[in-house]
Amino acid sequence: MTLSLYDTMSRAKRPFTPKDPSRVTLYVCGPTVYNFAHIGNFRPVVVFDLLFRVLRDLYGEAAVKYAANVTDVDDKINRKAAEEGVPIATITNRYLDAYNADARALGALPPTFQPRVTETMDAIVKMIGDLVGQNAAYAAEGHVLFDTQAFPDYGKLSGRPMDEMIAGARVDVAPYKRHPADFVLWKPSKENEPEWPSPWGPGRPGWHIECTAMIEEALGLPIDIHGGGIDLVFPHHENELAQGVCAGHGHEYAHVWMHNGFLNMGEEKMSKSVGNVALAHDLLKLYPGEAIRWALLSGHYRQPLEWNDTLIEQAKSALDRLYRVLDDADRFLAGEAPAGGYDSPAAEADYAAVQAALHDDLNTPTAFAALFQLADKVRAAVMAKDARTVSSGRDLLKEAGGLMGFLGADPQAWFQSGADDDLKGKVEALIAERQTARATKNWPEADRIRAELAALNVEVMDGPNGATWRIKEQA
RNA sequence: GGCCCGAUGGCGGAGUGGUGACGCAGCGGACUGCAAAUCCGUGCACCCGAGUUCGAUUCUCGGUCGGGCCUCCA
Numbered sequence: 001m002t003l004s005l006y007d008t009m010s011r012a013k014r015p016f017t018p019k020d021p022s023r024v025t026l027y028v029c030g031p032t033v034y035n036f037a038h039i040g041n042f043r044p045v046v047v048f049d050l051l052f053r054v055l056r057d058l059y060g061e062a063a064v065k066y067a068a069n070v071t072d073v074d075d076k077i078n079r080k081a082a083e084e085g086v087p088i089a090t091i092t093n094r095y096l097d098a099y100n101a102d103a104r105a106l107g108a109l110p111p112t113f114q115p116r117v118t119e120t121m122d123a124i125v126k127m128i129g130d131l132v133g134q135n136a137a138y139a140a141e142g143h144v145l146f147d148t149q150a151f152p153d154y155g156k157l158s159g160r161p162m163d164e165m166i167a168g169a170r171v172d173v174a175p176y177k178r179h180p181a182d183f184v185l186w187k188p189s190k191e192n193e194p195e196w197p198s199p200w201g202p203g204r205p206g207w208h209i210e211c212t213a214m215i216e217e218a219l220g221l222p223i224d225i226h227g228g229g230i231d232l233v234f235p236h237h238e239n240e241l242a243q244g245v246c247a248g249h250g251h252e253y254a255h256v257w258m259h260n261g262f263l264n265m266g267e268e269k270m271s272k273s274v275g276n277v278a279l280a281h282d283l284l285k286l287y288p289g290e291a292i293r294w295a296l297l298s299g300h301y302r303q304p305l306e307w308n309d310t311l312i313e314q315a316k317s318a319l320d321r322l323y324r325v326l327d328d329a330d331r332f333l334a335g336e337a338p339a340g341g342y343d344s345p346a347a348e349a350d351y352a353a354v355q356a357a358l359h360d361d362l363n364t365p366t367a368f369a370a371l372f373q374l375a376d377k378v379r380a381a382v383m384a385k386d387a388r389t390v391s392s393g394r395d396l397l398k399e400a401g402g403l404m405g406f407l408g409a410d411p412q413a414w415f416q417s418g419a420d421d422d423l424k425g426k427v428e429a430l431i432a433e434r435q436t437a438r439a440t441k442n443w444p445e446a447d448r449i450r451a452e453l454a455a456l457n458v459e460v461m462d463g464p465n466g467a468t469w470r471i472k473e474q475a
Numbered sequence: 476g477g478c479c480c481g482a483u484g485g486c487g488g489a490g491u492g493g494u495g496a497c498g499c500a501g502c503g504g505a506c507u508g509c510a511a512a513u514c515c516g517u518g519c520a521c522c523c524g525a526g527u528u529c530g531a532u533u534c535u536c537g538g539u540c541g542g543g544c545c546u547c548c549a
Binding site: 037045328357364 | 477478479480481486487488489490496497498499500507508509510511512513514542543544545546547548549
């Protein structure tokens with residue numbers, strides 16, 4: 001089965017062939033750690049985590065090397081540290097920890113490497129030196145600038161002819177630039193700002209060179225896939241590409257360029273009802289990370305995604321349905337002799353459909369559809385009391401979900417998430433009481449207890465083998 | 476000003492030159508002491524105009540609307 005991916009450079013979906021199938025390399029531009037990250041910042045995290053998983057499925061876990069960088073040298077970081085009167089590292093560590101915790105909650109696997117600018121300074125300085133040595137960069141007034149004239153293909157990735165950019169430039173061009181499009185590789189630090197030594201004087205790196213140097217150091221150029229948000233195409237990725245090629249690493253920088261669409265916050269009302277919800281950190285207090293992940297993947301990654309409360313509610317409901325199937329399958333199987341090792345061709349076809357959809361440029365909506373088809377088959381098998389199909393289908397459903405980072409939770413835990421032991425005990429006691437009432441057909445009492453449970457945000461469901469319960473709303 | 480996207484039913488959102496994906500919500504029914512879940516049934520969706528075609532939501536051109544980038548930005 002071949003994986004095809006849309007490549008921004010060639011503007012086409014192409015079959016993906018890694019340079020070396022035993023070492024597949026993926027790099028994604030990560031966050032600048034100066035604050036909690038916006039939910040939109042996590043779209044690429046989730047999208048490329050999905051790609052990471054797909055690649056691992058295809059080439060083997062050990063073969064895929066995924067680097068996601070962290071920018072920990074930045075004006076906004078400096079400002080924040082100054083505001084709080086704490087060392088810069090305090091800020092960067094705090095928000096990097098928060099970022100990683102949020103990413104984990106969204107079901108993202110840790111990347112193979114998470115390079116930081118502060119830990120890559122030698123490589124950055126060396127690469128700037130290489131560029132100067134190749135006559136692709138020049139020093140001017142304490143700065144080192146990349147000479148865009150040295151790279152004839154400059155503008156090709158973003159589809160912006162050079163002369164047009166100059167015409168449309170809306171920023172003042174620094175006088176020391178040879179060409180208006182030239183950009184900074186190294187610049188002097190202002191007072192009270194961190195600085196590092198370099199042959200061009202003490203200072204700090206420009207934004208673009210960081211990524212190129214981190215890629216070179218973490219993965220080695222060229223890489224197979226470079227990802228990021230679509231807003232990074234220009235100038236960031238354009239510049240990375242120019243640097244990478246001109247620093248003497250051959251013609252290719254990244255074999256495939258992938259860019260996820262923007263996440264729009266829509267009408268400003270959204271945050272009103274639930275507080276200011278734009279932060280993943282806050283959203284995760286209200287919804288399961290898995291539901292947020294589902295919402296983020298509910299549209300194709302290249303399409304813009306409108307973020308609102310409804311989207312996430314729908315995501316939650318969709319997952320509820322899937323977990324319900326899993327739960328029912330588990331309950332059914334619990335009363336059956338273990339039935340493993342059977343084939344279920346129909347369910348396997350659905351599993352293959354999930355895979356095929358993902359291999360078609362990560363078409364998650366279609367993958368979701370196949371997942372539901374599989375779930376329907378499991379459901380039907382439960383109704384038909386077909387233990388073999390239930391067993392194999394349930395396993396396949398979990399596996400198919402797992403390809404995308406879903407359905408890893410225990411169904412019971414999913415429905416009862418948010419309940420602490422205290423509540424659980426109380427609920428179990430009430431349910432036992434209610435069962436007694438029901439046994440004597442004391443309906444008013446049974447309904448009273450149901451109401452009492454409802455007040456605890458718990459919903460009881462009577463089944464043939466006793467009652468089950470779940471938390472109604474996590475929020 | 477330049478460049479680039481998108482427009483699908485109440486909502487989200489794939490896809491296709493010709494049998495209306497999928498999910499959420501709704502409605503009718505079955506089941507249930509009630510409820511939930513589940514099952515059965517139910518929706519005259521493809522921005523406008525022109526063109527190509529036997530046939531267009533799908534291709535081409537024009538328009539309208541919405542969004543992005545050109546500056547830090549996922």
